[in-house]
Amino acid sequence: MSLPHAILTALLERPSSGLELTRRFDRSIGYFWSATHQQIYRELGKLEAEGYIRTLPAEQPARGQKKSYEVLPAGRAELARWTAAAQDPRPQRDVLLLRLRAAAVVGTDGLEADLHRHLELHRRQLAEYQEIQRRDFPPGKDAPEDRLRHLVLRAGIDLETFWTQWLTHALDELGELPGPR
Amino acid sequence: MSLPHAILTALLERPSSGLELTRRFDRSIGYFWSATHQQIYRELGKLEAEGYIRTLPAEQPARGQKKSYEVLPAGRAELARWTAAAQDPRPQRDVLLLRLRAAAVVGTDGLEADLHRHLELHRRQLAEYQEIQRRDFPPGKDAPEDRLRHLVLRAGIDLETFWTQWLTHALDELGELPGPR
DNA sequence: AGCGGTTGTGCAACTAGTTGCACAATCTGT
DNA sequence: ACAGATTGTGCAACTAGTTGCACAACCGCT
Numbered sequence: 001m002s003l004p005h006a007i008l009t010a011l012l013e014r015p016s017s018g019l020e021l022t023r024r025f026d027r028s029i030g031y032f033w034s035a036t037h038q039q040i041y042r043e044l045g046k047l048e049a050e051g052y053i054r055t056l057p058a059e060q061p062a063r064g065q066k067k068s069y070e071v072l073p074a075g076r077a078e079l080a081r082w083t084a085a086a087q088d089p090r091p092q093r094d095v096l097l098l099r100l101r102a103a104a105v106v107g108t109d110g111l112e113a114d115l116h117r118h119l120e121l122h123r124r125q126l127a128e129y130q131e132i133q134r135r136d137f138p139p140g141k142d143a144p145e146d147r148l149r150h151l152v153l154r155a156g157i158d159l160e161t162f163w164t165q166w167l168t169h170a171l172d173e174l175g176e177l178p179g180p181r
Numbered sequence: 182m183s184l185p186h187a188i189l190t191a192l193l194e195r196p197s198s199g200l201e202l203t204r205r206f207d208r209s210i211g212y213f214w215s216a217t218h219q220q221i222y223r224e225l226g227k228l229e230a231e232g233y234i235r236t237l238p239a240e241q242p243a244r245g246q247k248k249s250y251e252v253l254p255a256g257r258a259e260l261a262r263w264t265a266a267a268q269d270p271r272p273q274r275d276v277l278l279l280r281l282r283a284a285a286v287v288g289t290d291g292l293e294a295d296l297h298r299h300l301e302l303h304r305r306q307l308a309e310y311q312e313i314q315r316r317d318f319p320p321g322k323d324a325p326e327d328r329l330r331h332l333v334l335r336a337g338i339d340l341e342t343f344w345t346q347w348l349t350h351a352l353d354e355l356g357e358l359p360g361p362r
Numbered sequence: 363a364g365c366g367g368t369t370g371t372g373c374a375a376c377t378a379g380t381t382g383c384a385c386a387a388t389c390t391g392t
Numbered sequence: 393a394c395a396g397a398t399t400g401t402g403c404a405a406c407t408a409g410t411t412g413c414a415c416a417a418c419c420g421c422t
Contacts (some may be wrong), residue, residue, distance in 0.1 A: 001377090006279055009279070019399075032282075034272035036380070037400085038402075041401060041403095067400095080288065084291025086295045089299065091211075095270075097213040098213055101333050102190040110264070110265025110266075145286070166339065198370080200369070216409085217410070218372090219410080220410085222371060223372085223373090
């Protein structure tokens with residue numbers, strides 16, 4: 001339910017073609033709402049059909065031809081509506097926690113290596129966020145939009161920090177447990 | 182991909198009927214892998230067909246009749262395999278962060294109320310986790326399975342703590358921003 | 363004995379997200 | 393000039409998850 005709104009947000013920040021959007025989803029937007037290029041193209045088609053976006057003129061839209069989109073007023077209105085609307089948090093789903101719980105029943109054999117791998121992934125992600133923070137949010141920069149965006153980034157930083165700490169702790173516990181390692 | 186394994190874990194902890202499972206998913210298991218009763222019944226059917234579980238005998242299985250399942254050796258083996266297998270973290274999806282990002286573009290009107298609501302929800306969840314911790318993990322209790330389960334619970338506690346703090350912070354920021362509130 | 367709520371089981375249809383592939387255009391080295 | 397890699401766009405099929413409903417059995421009341 002949120003992909004169209006993620007795309008509208010991205011297009012408002014800057015009109016883009018499908019591929020440019022895909023790239024931006026691999027970076028910034030995708031940090032909290034990921035999507036593949038196939039999803040994006042499909043959704044662009046729908047959004048255009050609904051009158052929320054349109055292709056920028058001065059482009060001949062043949063297949064395999066670059067085509068940029070911009071948001072129409074109706075699209076902006078829909079995004080504002082969605083942003084303000086109450087929404088329940090979506091149901092929790094965390095595979096790693098589930099695996100730990102399963103390990104409590106069937107044993108921890110083979111788990112450690114993957115926990116190390118996840119720890120490494122989270123460390124890397126944390127470093128990337130901190131780099132972005134350093135680059136895009138120097139101390140003086142605090143216009144309203146910047147403050148909101150910085151807030152979002154800080155959520156990312158704190159979440160990755162949490163995971164690295166928790167995984168470190170989990171590996172400690174695992175080390176102290178009996179059984180083959 | 183994880184629902185069958187969530188069910189196997191739950192059934193190993195205690196053989197149950199569909200409805201009992203549903204209840205347990207509403208409580209403990211569902212805190213990190215939620216599922217509706219429809220999903221659970223469908224999955225129980227599949228797991229039985231695959232030979233991972235079977236109905237406990239001494240039950241005549243008519244429709245609308247209670248039917249309990251237990252895990253077969255093949256099911257336990259499959260769960261152990263899955264637990265140990267390397268798995269990539271699933272792509273991030275967080276609606277709230279996306280909405281904040283959208284708000285940076287279309288404005289924060291109407292957002293505050295829902296942030297308050299979310300804050301309240303997370304506070305409640307945190308309190309519930311802490312209650313469970315108090316009840317199920319008193320200081321002395323640290324057999325291997327307990328330590329793993331406690332670890333999982335602590336992840337829940339820390340995550341909810343993070344969200345309450347972040348939301349409090351976000352509401353502060355929103356309060357300082359210009360514009361109608 | 364029969365009505366009305368609750369418990370327990372389940373099917374069907376839909377929506378969102380993923381995976382796999384196809385194909386056009388453009389650039390690059392020979 | 394053309395072969396092969398790269399860039400950009402897109403369809404189709406599949407899988408996972410959600411929503412809505414149906415129906416049987418039991419339970420308690422009158």
